[in-house]
Amino acid sequence: MSLDIAPAVPAAAARRTDFAALEAEYGARNYKPFEVVLTRGEGVFVWDVDGVRYLDCLSAYSAVNQGHCHPRIIEALTAQAQRLTLTSRAFRNDQLGLFYEEICQLTGSHAVLPMNTGAEAVESALKVARKWGYEVKGVPSGLAEIVVCDGNFHGRTVSVVSFSTDPTARSGFGPFTPGFRVVPFGDAAALEAAIGPNTVAVLIEPIQGEAGVIVPPRGYLARVREACTRQDVILILDEIQTGLGRTGALLAEAHEGVEADLTLVGKALSGGVHPVSAVLSNREVLGVLNPGEHGSTFGGNPLACAVARMALKVLVDEGMIENAARQGRRLMEGLRQIASDHVREVRGRGLMIGLELHPEAGGARRFGEALKARGLLCKETHDHTLRIAPPLVITSDQVDWALEQFAAVLA
């Protein structure tokens, strides 16, 4: 270690600027984070490098549903990390089968395809749906179509942004993957009309997260389900954000009493400690895949499986799903009672809440900044909506404290 290159300014004072400067100097600029450098997390709280504590109301976009550094998940992670982390699927490991069994029993699925990131789960589902279309439904080769919704967010790969309707996510990234049709979200009639003889799948989010927590009209999912069944089309629900307790149910589809053919989960599948995603199949759709046709070096690795098993277990054992429903009601009702000219609408389900501001309020970002100054972290989606999604372990007292902060900045 060389003392010559030690910074001249005291470390504590230099810390924040140093991290931001390092990112600016060496990093791709594909994010515009709030100026806070976090170094530790526990439950609903995170701490910055100066020791300031914040209530996390983003939960890493719902990846940290179980709370930061959940002790039982971290224990599963470290125990498995010391034993075996990666075998590739060239060999079996003693965690994968158990993970399959537990997630299938919990979600009522028949089969699982393990991947790592959410976007990979989406890509996998698209591939499987196309193959099913050609081999089972009999769609002519190369003509498979998949219907998606306006305002969708399913990830960042080329094929996924090919059917994004957000210019920022798409511009400059073509040529795009063909075979997608976009219909308005929440309009079952438009979706039905878009289904043709070559349609193999419909891909939707039960509640659109990135679009600003858009809840579709009641009965929408049930009608979509019915249309898919009638026209022999696979219903793919992207529950990467809505799933695993976030909306007060294990899967958001339960609120409408429907079952997807393929359900995509990710994010909180690991409690935010390791990238783990999965395609869950309720129908023989995954059966179209044969050895060698799809895969991932890290998909189904023993570390991921051990972590995911515990992440699912604590979600259920510790009553987090029920708590999300209870605290979600408390938070949403509290937000609706805040008397503020700035608020246009409070909407959501469970602890997935969007607070939309009037355009005259000057943008959601400045409220995010004001909340940060009061020790609460949350982020805008698009210009005028604050997304509020704390870990599912939040208590009533913490909800009430958060409401005080929202009331203060919205006054």
Ligand SMILES: *Cc1c(COP(=O)(O)O)cnc(C)c1O
């Ligand atoms: C986050 C998200 C994804 C993409 O997941 P990554 O892990 O970032 O690739 C896909 N769909 C939805 C609904 C998401 O919220």
